[in-house]
Amino acid sequence: MIGYIDKIREVALKLLNEEKVDMVIGYRQGSLPMMTEPCFVKRPEDVETLIWDSNCRINLAAYLMDRKEKIGIIAKGCDSRNIINHLVENKIKREQLVIIGAPCKGMIDNKAIALQFGQDIDEYQETEDQITVKGGGTEKTFQKVDVLQENCAICNHRNPVVYDELAGDLVEEQTDIDRYEDIRKIEAMDIDEKWNFFEDMLSTCIRCYACRNACPLCYCPTCFVDESKPQWVGKSNDPNDTRTFHFLRAFHCAGRCTDCGACERACPMDIPVRLFTKKLGKDCLDLYGWEAGLDPEQRPPLDTFKPDDPNVGMK
């Protein structure tokens, strides 16, 4: 996977030189080890700043919304699914895009590595399967599969679903994974256990809405939490308001969420907010056999009515 960059640069250069696109959206090296920064490249000579490694976590589809230019974009499996979501929801036109597909073996969880390493990391290196970090006079090597982000470890769509160019050979999809173990655990709790579980989980939430803002699905001009007439949700960090926000945000992503993990990654308090969206993803799969962002021609289940739709809890 680390070898993709040559191909990415080659394609980007070609697209810019031939003026097929106005900009290419990709990643550049961040100022911290194990961090990349999403960026755009408009001039052919800047193509060299693009990089590709296991730290390209950010979902680039979040940068496409309502753009008017012609855009080349690097897309992992999850990014491509969110691009399809955008196509379905008319946030961007297919003709505007040249998608450089990047078959992905998962991005690494930099916070987990930092935690296990226990001190400041100054240097970072990666090979196909291994990550080595150095700092404070010591170094440690991790197997990449052990330090994947949780959503990458359970990912079942690693290959881009839609693409014009490929940065590397398609990878094998994971089939023997259990995507919903954690959800089932919560489902098995009794009512009060569930309530308390989420009460504790959300107790550190600072209502910064980073999860919402990082999400490629959240593009409403005015979010319901920001509305004040009527005021659906209080603005303080009262636990009920916090819960309402998380709950409703998840509902708004039902049938759309691709489990890209952008929300969790953005959360400054590391709250596992995916537990909400994943539950609805699971329900969509169980009830409608639906996974979001696989086919630009198909309408999502909550957008259509079929006589044989399941009736859950209806009288």
Added chain:
Amino acid sequence: MKVIQIDTNQWTEGLAKLEGSYRMFGPAETEGKYPEFKELEKGDVPNLNVSNTHLSAKSVVYPQSEVMFEYTLDEAKEDHHQLREIEKDYSPRAVFGIRPCDAAANLIIQRNFDSKEYRDPYWVDAFESCVFIGHACENPGATCFCTSVGFGPFNEDGLDLLLVESDNGGFLAKVITDKGAVLAKSAGWETETDAAALEPLKEAAEAKIRSKVNTDQLAKQDAKDLFDAPIWEDIGFACLNCGTCTYSCPTCWCFDIQDEVKDKSGIRMRNWDSCMYPLFTLEGSGHNPRPEKHHRIRQRFMHKLKYYVDKYQAGVQCVGCGRCVRLCPVNIDIRTVCEKMNSYKPA
């Protein structure tokens, strides 16, 4: 100023004595959560093993949500539709283990909340009720750059006492203000010692700070040139407008006032707000002077590194705690931006 030696026993006993006369605040760690500043329950001791709290200590003086008034809309009541002030507890607070950067940040916020023209009663009363017992950083982190913005790991601005860890598990405490002296006395910490012991520790700590930023040209730059500089689209592109930088920042002071009404009783409160949100500048007419994210990013950096510099002539509005650098999900680094602004030359 004098330096006091506190051994482990005196430390625990002192804390117990102070409980009677102060509300105690300090870093607290709950399992599975990040350490944060909290009001401590009786018998709890501040956890001084944490390198720094995840969010800043500004919430001790300036809580994220603060109720200011309450009112009733029930016309059967005599004082309906009148704001009543909420009673607040401004009894003395002892804030333990605040790092020098966070303490210095309070003085920056003070310039805004306690000026010649305006005095914010909530902030000022809370601030004045606090005794700040700082905790010197002998092992600053990789993203700390306090020495570049005029502070340092042993900086005393905004502190009443400064604790430095000593070899035997206790502390050396430098008494900085009278408030600090009073607190030390009531805790029974009175064994004076040689002040010279601190100097080499301070130098060693400062030498450990590897991250450096240049801020020397910022004041000389023309604000309009920087505002119009073609750097902002590139800097702001990655931004998700998540607001993490402002919420974790010890020097960000912006707030929003909101009413909440349930049935007929209402409260008016203020909550932290963030210039990263489109709603922050959205006007009643529907016009938004900062419609794009690079406008908002520009505002944040220009405010911290230029407007503040020009208005108060007291350095930058940043204490170098590195929180925004660490927490930004897309790695927008104030140090990089600062260098770009500092070295910017208009075409």
Added chain:
Amino acid sequence: MSEWEPKILAFLCNWCSYGAADLAGVSRMQYPPNLRVIRIPCSGRMSPKFVLSAFMNGADGVWVSG
């Protein structure tokens, strides 16, 4: 004090259940008085935030009917 009675907020579709409620009324049928009815133009108008808002404002139960 008399027995506790729940407050139930009912969101009724104009064309279906609201009509049924109307018919029940003109037919002089008896039913529990715990409902507070909000007429919505269609069940499609329903939103999860209405439900949470109802609970936050003191409803003990919510009933959505098309």
Added chain:
Amino acid sequence: MEYMGIDRDRLHFSWVSSAEASKFITVVKEVTASVKALGPATKFVKDRRQVS
């Protein structure tokens, strides 16, 4: 809702045609009885004192 820790019996959905007055009555009775059995709602009830 149930996943969040709200009792399933607090939130009901149904289909009632405008001609089905008697079904309407049946459902009202059912809903009322099940909510009554649960007692007053305590979750999502805001306590003002929590914000200060």
